[in-house]
Amino acid sequence: MSTRRAAMRLSLEADVWTIAASVAVAQIAFATLVWMYGESPRAMTALLLEGTWGSAYGVGQVLFKATPLLFTGLAVHVALRAGLFNVGAEGQLALSSLAVGVVGAWLPAGTPAMIALPLLVIVAALVGALWASPAAALRAVGAHEVISTILLNRVADALVGLLLGLGLSLKGGVRTPDVVQHARLSRLDRFVPALAGSAASTAVLVGIVVIAVTLWILPRSRMGREAELVAQNDEACAVERIPVKWRRAQALVLSGAIAGLASLGTVLGYKGYYEQGLGVGAGFTGLAVAILGRGRLLGIVFAAVLFGTLAQGGLAINAYVPAEAMEVIQGLVIVAVALGDAQVRTWLTDSLGAIVVRKTS
């Protein structure tokens, strides 16, 4: 067996293990929390599954909850590839959503989808990128991106409130006017009648395509490859004349742009307008999705669906156990997956080392 195929088999095994372990951890954490709350874990699990995967409507709602996570998960991953933590997806998404809502409503009423949608995609990506760029610039002068992106989240939060208050919202409200009719992404139940009533939209398909395309291009582009090298050893890269600072900045800005695209799911696919608080939490959950997804198409989709299930399942059991318990589970899954990942990585490098040694000796 070639080293390459052995490596692929090992990493596939690692993927399967990660997925199995994350589901198991989520289940154990859920059962424990429910039990501490004085409810029956078995009954609550049944209720959760019934509310999510038990009906076509539930599946649609899971997909709907997973949609923004596809984008934010990919966004965080793109930065992670360059060794950077984009904790700012939250703010990038908020401002992008506001911009998409405002521009979408400002378009002339009869604007055809062929014009409106590409335009709004560009707006979403641009604003997301714009809000990531201060962090990119700060990183270039040496300030850690975690701190700057978190601070930018807070500024974005206040800025959204300020802009809505200054006249971007409808009179007396906290939401923008409706976007023009053809700028909206259609609900999936138009094509799959069984999903009727659920809020899943074609944005979920857009998300999967964006992930596939990005993950295909990055390893094949100079920018993407060099960014990965920068993550591994920036000093060696500098010696090799790789523009380290520039690659990092590009990765962060691209990450922001992708995070901004999540507004396609929330504004164009769901509400049809922007209101304060829409999409909150998707940025932070994106971190979990990226860590769990490990940079694979299936991994990211699976992770987004898992956290979508938790979010929707939280609503299903909210009458008995607070839905916020799902946030706790999410945090625990992050730790567990990262812990497992650290072990898997050592195990993987050890095994690969053994294979290479066997081959050469």
Added chain:
Amino acid sequence: MSVLGSILSMTMLAQTARTAVPYVLASQGGVWSERAGVVNVALEGMMLAGGLASVAVAHEHGPVLGVLAALVVGAALGAIHAMVTELGRIDAIVSGIAINVVALGGTRVVLRALYQSSSNSPSIAGFGTHGDGMVARVVLDPIFGAAIVAVATTAIVLRASRFGLRVRACGEGPLAARAAGIAVVRTRTCAVAIGGALAALGGAALAYDQHQFQSGMSGGRGFIALAAVVLSGWRAGRAAALCVVFAALDALQVVLQGHARALQDMVQMLPFVAALVALAILSRTRGHAGGPPAGLGVR
């Protein structure tokens, strides 16, 4: 009252001192953790957990035990953070973010379990310091005193004590420290636990000040405190001083209440924008402020 009049008043001074307490305590927590070499973005979550623990216990057993509860919860979170990163070998940023997520969700779950509301607790008296005038009330508050003691102790212990020296050794060169016979994991765990306790005390200060716990009430203060730590060059005194500056910007919000809504919204971003601008300026001129501990993030 005019905007300028509101700003240049005794009220502003008192408000700044009052607002600064949680920031300062959290920043000392950050100094302890990061000087030991463990990146700590979990200050925010530790503040939240400490705030709720203090209120929940103070509601039944009085403010002193409330503070103790906050210290215990904070120390426990700190110890968990250190052990997960040290023994489990996961990235401290991942662990920190996870702690924040768990703390935000967990405080809401506990709130609902205890008080049937996921947004706020019933009101508590806190220390209920009495005195003439706002300045006296602020200065006589026991947690205000504790914050000053925390800054002085952090600075002195880190600089001059055997334990402080060990903590710094772990932060500057964990491998060398290990070679010299220091139990790196244990020392780091102790330091991060102390830091967690201080950050949680900051959360308690915030909750006592508001006379209740509200979900997400730390409102980014832990992150500002962390920025202050970085900007200070990881020094206790300077970090505290920077926190007072950020707190002054924060206090503007209270002082300017009643002025135009847009003005208030703008003032709300001030501490965060200021921190970003300071990061931009000071990162460029690194050197005079001192760089990060050489072993920060090294395991």
